[in-house]
Amino acid sequence: MAGSGFSERAWDQAYRAAVAQAFGTVPYYREMWAEAGARREDPAPTPVTRLEEVLAALYPLGAPYERRREEPGWIGEPAELLEALRLTGAYRGERPLFEVRRALLDWRRVGRARYHVVLSADAEAADPETRAAGLRALRAAREPALLGDPGQLAELPDHPGGARLLVRLPLTDPAVSEHGAHEHGAHEHGAHGQEVHGQEVHGQEVHGHVVHDGHLGYLGGRDRGCGRVHVNWRRVHVRQTPAGPLFTLLRRRRPTLVGISVPGTAHLAVERCARHGTPVLAAREAVAA
Structure with a gap:
């Protein structure tokens, strides 16, 4: 894992690009601006338990969800x-x-x-x-x-x-x-x-x-x-919040998953590994100490 090339700045830039893409092209996230009546810097957290309910709205306008032709949205690559x-x-x-x-x-x-x-x-x-x-x-x-x-x-x-x-x-x-x-x-x-x-x-x-x-x-x-x-930082961004980490899949577009919260992970925090210099998940108490 040495020489991984991780950069905190580049990681955050990749997250910002994913957020911009979501707000610009994905109905679910575009509606957040409409509901707020203003531009948002970050999307509101979406519980992972709600993803099935809003699945069709998580696909970009240019490549919409087609139920009869789609594989399950959570297979990945x-x-x-x-x-x-x-x-x-x-x-x-x-x-x-x-x-x-x-x-x-x-x-x-x-x-x-x-x-x-x-x-x-x-x-x-x-x-x-x-x-x-x-x-x-x-x-x-x-x-x-x-x-x-x-x-x-x-x-x-x-x-x-x-x-x-x-x-x-x-x-x-x-x-x-x-x-x-x-x-x-x-x-x-x-x-x-x-x-x-x-x-x-x-x-x-x-x-x-x-x-x-x-x-x-x-x-x-x-x-x-x-x-x-x-964390597989090339594909996953983790943003720390007081309520726990929020996960963004940086490369997946269909469906687009940005700012996802997972119940039961409030005790987790993201920090840097002292040996490798890349993001790791740790107990929040350990980070605070």
Whole structure:
């Protein structure tokens, strides 16, 4: 991560450009000026829980939402996942990547690596063979990387011991703000109430952690060296407010997501990593101290 080229000024300029684009071309944000009766410097925070309700208004006027032709608005791009994984220092793209999900995804590659979906135990599959096929491919793969929530990984039957386990943490997970938790063997509680002990999930070593939100997508990863959760600053801007952080996706336009608040993250703050000089998420108390 050394020599990342991060600049606080350039990061804020990218945010300002995203705000200008939103106010200029996206109905949802244009309406904020109309409601305020004046120009706004920043959009009003939008709770992530409201995004489904206003989805159609989040698409630019020049490329409007077309329900019958659209993929789900929250899929994101393979590059977002790859960059989050690279931030961990545990994945370089040389291994086939299997992601545990509740639905299939029409991706073929993430970077140079082949990409596969393994349906989770709670996924609704019309044909049971679909889930079985994903598990067979996982068992047959040579040195695969396997990504999922702690509970999803624990529920998979017969996954190979040689798989490199990568854990997907929700943005609201308390472990996101813990500094160096994995270096010191602290206990964490992941999704579905499953316990993550240091660097193991149910007895198997965990090689990396990425941070994810169901609507915002992959936001960053925990660096194995410094133990801090680094924001993928090339794609994500985080603006600190008294109520908590607001997230802006700098490159995503359909839908446009600017100034999004996530319930359960009021304890988080953004600061600079002393080792790498790039943005990290930390506990607000730690920043204030």
